[in-house]
Amino acid sequence: MEELNIKAFLAYLERVDRSLLSLLSHFRVEERKGKILLIAENERAKEELEQRLLSRLGNGFRGKVELRLEREEEEKGTENNLVEGLNRRFSFDNFVVGEGNRLAYEVAREVAENPGRIYNPLFIYGNVGLGKTHLLQAIGNFCASRGMSVIYRSATDFSEEMVEAIKAGRIKDFRDRYRSVDLLLLDDVQFLSGKDRTQVEFFNIFNHMFLSEKQIVLASDRHPRELRDVSDRLISRFEGGVVVEVCLDEMTKLEIIKRKLQELKLEVQDRIVELLMEQTSNNVRDIEGTIRGIKLKGVSHIKEKGKRTNDLEKVILYTAVHFGLKLEDLLSNRRSRRASRARQIAMYLCRKLTNASLIEIARAMGRKDHSTVIHGIKKIEQEMKRDRKLSHIVSFLEKHIGDRL
Numbered sequence: 001m002e003e004l005n006i007k008a009f010l011a012y013l014e015r016v017d018r019s020l021l022s023l024l025s026h027f028r029v030e031e032r033k034g035k036i037l038l039i040a041e042n043e044r045a046k047e048e049l050e051q052r053l054l055s056r057l058g059n060g061f062r063g064k065v066e067l068r069l070e071r072e073e074e075e076k077g078t079e080n081n082l083v084e085g086l087n088r089r090f091s092f093d094n095f096v097v098g099e100g101n102r103l104a105y106e107v108a109r110e111v112a113e114n115p116g117r118i119y120n121p122l123f124i125y126g127n128v129g130l131g132k133t134h135l136l137q138a139i140g141n142f143c144a145s146r147g148m149s150v151i152y153r154s155a156t157d158f159s160e161e162m163v164e165a166i167k168a169g170r171i172k173d174f175r176d177r178y179r180s181v182d183l184l185l186l187d188d189v190q191f192l193s194g195k196d197r198t199q200v201e202f203f204n205i206f207n208h209m210f211l212s213e214k215q216i217v218l219a220s221d222r223h224p225r226e227l228r229d230v231s232d233r234l235i236s237r238f239e240g241g242v243v244v245e246v247c248l249d250e251m252t253k254l255e256i257i258k259r260k261l262q263e264l265k266l267e268v269q270d271r272i273v274e275l276l277m278e279q280t281s282n283n284v285r286d287i288e289g290t291i292r293g294i295k296l297k298g299v300s301h302i303k304e305k306g307k308r309t310n311d312l313e314k315v316i317l318y319t320a321v322h323f324g325l326k327l328e329d330l331l332s333n334r335r336s337r338r339a340s341r342a343r344q345i346a347m348y349l350c351r352k353l354t355n356a357s358l359i360e361i362a363r364a365m366g367r368k369d370h371s372t373v374i375h376g377i378k379k380i381e382q383e384m385k386r387d388r389k390l391s392h393i394v395s396f397l398e399k400h401i402g403d404r405l
Helices: 006-016 018-026 043-056 102-113 132-145 155-167 171-180 196-211 232-239 250-263 270-279 284-297 300-322 327-331 337-353 358-364 371-386 388-402
Strands: 027-032 035-040 065-069 122-125 150-154 183-187 215-220 242-245
Touching (some): 006 027, 035 043, 102 122, 102 132, 132 183, 155 171, 155 183, 171 196, 250 284, 300 337, 300 358, 327 337, 337 358, 337 371
Parallel strands (some): 122 215, 122 242
Antiparallel strands (some): 027 035
């Protein structure tokens, strides 16, 4: 029987499937009351590990490993101060400011201090993991602390909430609730793409709030002009306020690494900082996940992760070259048959040829939701069974790329 402690558990996973260890960077691992608890703040990470891990546990750990979701404490409002979707750990004080994000930070602070008066709407854009959500949350927490009513939502959650309201016959309540708040924070605006009814509802809420001089703050992974399948009148509203970009320069990344090491109670050693600078992308979530991995498995995790990231990049690049596509076309949301097929094949090959998790593949492919990767992989697997030509192409690429990793 396996000894029940964290060290033995990690050693067991190393033997069973090393790729499972990479998922643990999204978890806190604790020993509690005779059990090993894997505590996630993210529902998607929990679901993926649940699917891949629990069925493979040996007798020594079966029934003694528990996956749990514990979200950070959410800001609560009073009866007359509606506050939804805020996370207290995000503030202006713990946002690392550098040359690449200084303008966005300063404008966000100005909006928080003078909501609805000058920069309305505020539209923040930039690549995944650069602090857009942090700034939205910081604005929300600052305004909530001053007694304002605030709602933070992702565009996907807003859309799903609207659909549920329509089904339940409560669409008027839905509209009234959003129109009544002092501050609306909408994240991941790019996911409004193609959702015509959602766009209509949001346009009407936007107009009502704007005319009432209530503050609207939006975040997206791209500039308003680059949003696809979003109505011109919404894009015009987005550009009618202030549009600012968030970037991550090297000095800011260095400060973030040092701060994250301190937050996780790890020693700030020059060797570890240098490795993190080299082996992590310009993505704060990636940096934090890697540092959590160091805490679990030691410094060797950085080198292992660096190799995995490099392998993913090579698989994606080789696939793009084979299909005569630019890398940005393969990673875009273009729906042409050629680009979509190549994108799905790249996802399949990343899964087959690397030990990366679905979440890591999604990030490498520029997707926020790993369910897109799951769908792409399943589609290729199904089509290979009935399409001999496709099966031959994928097998050729698997061998060709595999030989070069």
